[in-house]
Amino acid sequence: MAETPRIVLLPGDGIGPEIVAAARRLLEALGEFEFDERLMGGCSIDAHGVALTDEVLDACRRSDAVLLGAVGGPKWDTTDPDAPRPEQGLLGLRKGMGLYANLRPVRPSPALVGASPLREERIAGTDLLVVRELTGGIYFGDSGREGDTAHDTCEYSAGEIERIARAGFEAARRRAEGGRHKGRVTSVDKANVLETSRLWREIVTGLAGDYPDVELDHLLVDNAAMQLVSRPADFDVIVTENLFGDILSDESAMLTGSLGMLPSASLGGAGAPGLFEPVHGSAPDIAGQGVANPLATFLSAALMLRHGLDRPAEAVRIEAAVDAVLERGLRTPDLAGDGDRPVGTEEMTEAVLAEL
Ligand code: NAD
Numbered sequence: 132m133a134e135t136p137r138i139v140l141l142p143g144d145g146i147g148p149e150i151v152a153a154a155r156r157l158l159e160a161l162g163e164f165e166f167d168e169r170l171m172g173g174c175s176i177d178a179h180g181v182a183l184t185d186e187v188l189d190a191c192r193r194s195d196a197v198l199l200g201a202v203g204g205p206k207w208d209t210t211d212p213d214a215p216r217p218e219q220g221l222l223g224l225r226k227g228m229g230l231y232a233n234l235r236p237v238r239p240s241p242a243l244v245g246a247s248p249l250r251e252e253r254i255a256g257t258d259l260l261v262v263r264e265l266t267g268g269i270y271f272g273d274s275g276r277e278g279d280t281a282h283d284t285c286e287y288s289a290g291e292i293e294r295i296a297r298a299g300f301e302a303a304r305r306r307a308e309g310g311r312h313k314g315r316v317t318s319v320d321k322a323n324v325l326e327t328s329r330l331w332r333e334i335v336t337g338l339a340g341d342y343p344d345v346e347l348d349h350l351l352v353d354n355a356a357m358q359l360v361s362r363p364a365d366f367d368v369i370v371t372e373n374l375f376g377d378i379l380s381d382e383s384a385m386l387t388g389s390l391g392m393l394p395s396a397s398l399g400g401a402g403a404p405g406l407f408e409p410v411h412g413s414a415p416d417i418a419g420q421g422v423a424n425p426l427a428t429f430l431s432a433a434l435m436l437r438h439g440l441d442r443p444a445e446a447v448r449i450e451a452a453v454d455a456v457l458e459r460g461l462r463t464p465d466l467a468g469d470g471d472r473p474v475g476t477e478e479m480t481e482a483v484l485a486e487l
Contacts, residue, residue, distance in 0.1 A: 136195040136440050137165045139404075141187075143172040144207075144217060145413025146423035147200025153425040153480040154198060154432045160487055161436075161445050167194065171224070172202025172217040172413075182220030188227045191404065196439035197224070198432060199408035204415040225265070230397035230406055231291075232298040233263040234438060235380045236430075237363075238450075239387040242457035243466070246388035249360060254386060256364035258311065261383055262302055263376025264295040265397065268327070270373050287327045287372065292334040298398060299370030300342040302438060307344070309443050312367050315346040319355045319371035319379065331372065352379070359383055384410060391424035391465045394431035396438050407435040421475045424463035426453055429483060452486035 138158070142151040158164050169187045176182055182202070191197045202217040209216065224230070238258040239247055247254040264287075272284035299316050307314035318335045320328035332349060339347045350358065352375045359366070359379065363386055371379060384393055393410035409427030417423055429449055437446035460471070461482050467473040474482070 135163045135165050137167060137193075138435075139187075139191050139194040139197045140166055140168040141171040141191075141197060141199045142168065142174075143200040143202040143413060144174055144204045145201060145415045145418040147172070147202065147413055149418075149421070149423050149476050150409070150425040150428040151198065151200040153476055154428045156480060157429055157449065157483065157487070158432055160484055161448065162442075171199070171220045173204055173207040175220060176207060176215045176217065181215055182217050183223040183227075188223060191224060191228060191406075194404050196404050196435045197228075197406045198428075198435055199224075199406060200428065201409065201411065201413035203413050204418075224406060225397060228397075228406060229399040229403060231264065231266045232295055232398040233261075233265050233376065233380070234298075234302060234396040234398065234434065235261045235263070235384065235410070236394060236434065237261070237383045237386055240392065240454050240457045242454065242460075243387070243389060243392065246466070247386055248388055249363070249386060253361070254363060257366075257386060259363065259366040259383065260302060260306065260368045261376060261380040262295065262299040262368060262370040263380055264291065264371070264373045266373075267291045268373035285325065285327050285374070287330060289330065289334050292331050293338065294400075295372075296335045296338050296370060297341075299368050300338065300345050303345045303368040304342065305437055305441075305443060306368065309437070309447050311447075313346070314344055315348070315367040316342075317355070317366060317369050318347065318349050319352050319369055319375055320349065321352050321375075322349070323351060327372070335370070355379060356382060359386070389466060391427055391463065392430065393427050394434050396431070396434045398438065405435070405439040407431045407439060421477060422464050422473070423476050424465050425476050425480055426463075426483075429453055448487055449483075452483045455486045456482040 142148040269285040272286045274283040306312040322328040322332045398405040433446040433449040436442040462471045464473040
C-alpha cells in the first residue's frame with residue numbers, strides 16, 4: 132500500500148453526498164489521504180447512461196479502499212427491464228472488485244442501548260461482527276422447476292470455504308489488536324444435516340492451527356439464532372455461509388434498533404481494496420435538508436481504517452468520538468426521543484471532529 136492511501140469516494144444519491152462529505156472531513160482531520168471522488172448510481176446514470184462506468188470501476192480496483200454513501204431514489208425507479216438502475220452499480224462493483232466477504236459489526240453505542248428491542252442488561256456490552264460469505268451457496272447453485280417440484284442447490288468448494296474462514300480469523304485477530312475484543316471466531320453451520328456444512332466445519336477446524344491466537348467454536352445455525360438474542364455480548368466474530376449470514380446479519384442488525392448507526396464492509400482477496408458503506412439507503416425523503424445522520428458513514432470509515440487500511444488505532448479514535456458525542460446527548464432527528472433537541476449533519480460532524 133502506498134504511504135498516502137488512495138481512497139475512492141462514491142457519494143452516490145440522496146443523502147449520500149452529505150454524509151460522505153462529512154466523513155471526508157473526519158478522515159482529513161485524522162491524517163494524510165488522497166481522495167478521488169467519482170459518480171456511481173443514479174447520478175452516473177444521469178451523466179453517462181450507466182450506473183457504473185468502466186473508468187470508475189477501474190479507479191476503484193486501483194485504489195486502496197472505496198467509501199460509498201448510498202445509491203438510488205424515486206427518480207430512477209422503473210419497471211422497464213431494459214432501463215439502467217442504480218443498484219446495478221453496486222452489483223457491478225461487487226463483481227468487478229471480487230468482493231466475497233461481507234462484514235457487519237454490531238456495537239450498540241452505550242448511550243443508545245435503550246433503542247434496542249432487547250432489555251438493557253441483555254444488550255449491554257455487545258460488540259460482535261458477522262462475516263458472511265457473499266458469492267456461493269444456495270443463492271448461486273443450480274435451481275429450477277419440473278412440474279410441481281422446485282429445487283435450489285447449495286454448493287461450496289473447499290477453496291471458497293477456506294477464503295471466507297480466513298477472512299473471519301483475520302478479522303478476529305485485527306479486532307483483538309484494538310484491545311477491546313476476545314479474539315474468538317464462532318463458525319455457524321448446520322453440520323448435523325447438510326453435507327456442505329460438514330465440509331465447512333472440516334475446513335474451518337483445519338485452519339484453526341494457523342491462528343493459535345484466535346479461539347474457535349462451532350454453533351448450529353438454529354442455536355446461533357437463539358443465542359444472538361439471549362446472550363449477544365458473548366459473541367466476537369461469527370463466520371458463516373451466504374444464506375445463514377443473510378439471515379443472521381439482519382437479526383443482529385436489529386439488536387441496535389437504529390439503522391442510521393450501522394456500517395458494513397465487503398472485502399476481496401488479500402491486498403485488494405475493500406468497499407465500505409453504511410447499511411442504510413439514500414433516504415430520499417430527507418435528502419438536501421441537512422438532517423441526515425452521518426454516524427453510520429463515520430463508523431464505515433472506521434471499518435475502512437481497521438479492515439482496509441490496517442490503521443486500527445485511528446478506527447478506535449473514530450468509534451470513541453462517536454460514543455462520546457452520543458454520551459453527551461447529541462442526536463440527529465432519526466435518533467432523537469422526547470425531550471431531545473435534535474442536531475443536523477453539520478453540528479453532529481463538528482461535535483465528532485471536536486472529540487477526535
Ligand atoms: P433508506 O435506508 O434509504 O431509508 C429508510 C428510512 O430511514 C427513511 O425514513 C430514511 O429517512 C431513514 N434513514 C436512512 N438513513 C438515514 C440516515 N443516515 N439519517 C437519517 N435517517 C435515515 O431505505 P429506503 O427508503 O427503503 O430506500 C431509499 C432508497 O435507497 C431506495 O432507492 C433504495 O433502493 C436505496 N437503497 C440503497 C442502498 C445502498 O445504496 N446500499 C441500500 C438500501 C436502499
